[in-house]
Amino acid sequence: MTGGNHPRRVILAGGGHAHLAVLADWAAQELPNTERVLVTRQRHLAYSGMLPGWMAGRYRAEDLLIDLAPLAEAAGARLVLDDVVGLDAAARHLRLASGATLAFDLLSVATGGTIATEAFAALGARLLPVRPVEAFMTGWDAFCAAGPGRAVAVVGGGAAGVELALAAARRGHHVHLIAPATGFMPGHGAWARHLARTALARAGVIVHASMARGRPEGLALDDGAILPVDLAILATGSGPPGWLADSGLALDPCGFVLTGADLRSASHAEVFAAGDLAARTDLALPRAGVHAVKAGPVLAANLRAALAGAGLRAYQPGSRRLALLATGDGRAIASWGQFAAAGRWLSRVKDRIDRGFVARYTRRNAIRGE
Ligand SMILES: Cc1cc2nc3c(=O)[nH]c(=O)nc-3n(C[C@H](O)[C@H](O)[C@H](O)COP(=O)(O)OP(=O)(O)OC[C@H]3O[C@@H](n4cnc5c(N)ncnc54)[C@H](O)[C@@H]3O)c2cc1C
Structure with missing residues (x-):
């Protein structure tokens, strides 16, 4: 990495879960001799843990939105609201949708995952992918404005x-939930899956063990049946953004950015990556917000270390992670390894954790680390 006295430009691409801790770190402690930039699509980040609660009508949008402008300001970072559409890792610059080019000395890329919609395109306006989350929230609001009682299919059986x-x-x-049998809550224990099926049955959700494809008449299932729908929500898991393909970065076979345990690109020392668009060379991590969030402090420390030419730390996730699923009826399911439980008290615990997370990044004093 180039040194000298000129300020080095450090860019965070994506104002998402993985970069919150980096912004908080910069706000708490000066990052000497740097020009800092946050380039992200939208001014607000919706905290994904509360998205289902918002969808159920339990939270207002402002309860889960984190305003990135004061965070960037406290971090001394220039906020650029734009879409990254290209990256040239060798030339060290980003291309933005506005046509601008942003050169960097050090880049951390965490713009999250995308959802592949091609197989569902025939549904037209009835299609609503859960990402980008901002568009999802607008689409769900518009759908609900026309009243209840309509046919909704959710494609994807993850949590x-x-x-x-x-x-x-x-x-x-x-509501219909469509996922192949092996795709129903993968990574969770048998009891958590049982509790989820019980909650779905109690809520009247019909579960189809099938793949689905979009047709003009509705969703085509494996047995040839067509499910007519007013809305198909795609929650089929994160794929990599297409612009990574020409970046020159080392990618895994699916197109995610390959990094070591230190979150540094396997091919370019000036590039770090974390969250849903990254893939580790040493282990397979599920694409979950909890990993994006927990990798954040390590990412912050390693960006500092990279600038100082010091050694890097590893992000070592625990072997099990606690997941709390909102079941929409004032209860929640806790899933941890093979252990699982359900109840109202878990919903209160989840609510406290989730509100605490958003508050940590919205209270001005907390942002400044005071
Ligand atoms: C409905 C739902 C519920 C979930 N619940 C949970 C949960 O309870 N627990 C859990 O662990 N995980 C959960 N997840 C998964 C979690 O949301 C992701 O793993 C997490 O958001 C990944 O963080 P990230 O920092 O990689 O990306 P994100 O948090 O998605 O952030 C990406 C950021 O980059 C911006 N961006 C995107 N593309 C561009 C671009 N081209 N240019 C510039 N900016 C861009 C976005 O606007 C966003 O601000 C849930 C996901 C969904 C969809």
Whole structure:
């Protein structure tokens, strides 16, 4: 990395879960001789842990939105609201949708995952991918404005898909959840899956063990049946953004940015990556906000270390992670390894954790580390 006395430009691409701790770190402690930039699509980040609760009508949008402008200001970072559409890792610059080019000395890229919609395009306006989250929130608001009682399908049986289906049922819609049998809450224990199926049955959600494809008449299932829908929500898991393909960065076979345990690109020392668009060379990490968030402090420390030419730390996730799923009825399911439980008290615990997380990044004093 180039040294000298000129300020080095450090860019954070993506104002998401992985970069919150980096902004807080910069706010708490000066990063000498740097020009800092945060380039991100939208001024607000929706905290994903509360998204199903918002969808169910339990939270207002402002309860889960984190305003990135004061965070960037406290961090001494220039906020650029734009879309990254290209990266040239060798030439060290980003291309933005506005046509601008941003050169960097050090880059951390965490713009999150994308959802592949091609197989569902025939649904047209009835299609609502859960990412980008901002567009999802606008789309769900517009759908709900026309009243309850309509047919909603959620495609994707991960924890997020289950929570979204339960939230849609809570709003009075007729809900179908579609996922192949092996794709129902993968990574969770048998008891957590049982509790989730029980919650879905109680809410009247019909679960289809199938793949789905979009047709003009509705969703085509494996057995040839067509499910007519007013809305198909895609929660099919994160894919990599397409612009990474030409970046020159080392990517895994699926197109995610390959990093070591220190979150540094496997091919370019000036590039770090974390969150949903990264893939580790040493282990397979599920794409979950908890890893994006927990990697954040390590990322912050390693960006400092990279600038100082010091050694890097490793992000070592625990072997099990606690997941708390909102079931839309004032209860929650806790899933930890093979252990699982459900109850109202877990919903209160989840609410406290989630509100605490958002508050940590919205209270001015907390942002400044005071
Ligand atoms: C409904 C739902 C519920 C979830 N619930 C949980 C949960 O309870 N627990 C859990 O662990 N995980 C959960 N997840 C997963 C979690 O949201 C992700 O793993 C996490 O958000 C990844 O963080 P990230 O920093 O990689 O990206 P994100 O948090 O997605 O942030 C990406 C940021 O980059 C911006 N951006 C995107 N593209 C561009 C671009 N081209 N240019 C500039 N900026 C861009 C976005 O606007 C955003 O600010 C849930 C996901 C969903 C969809």
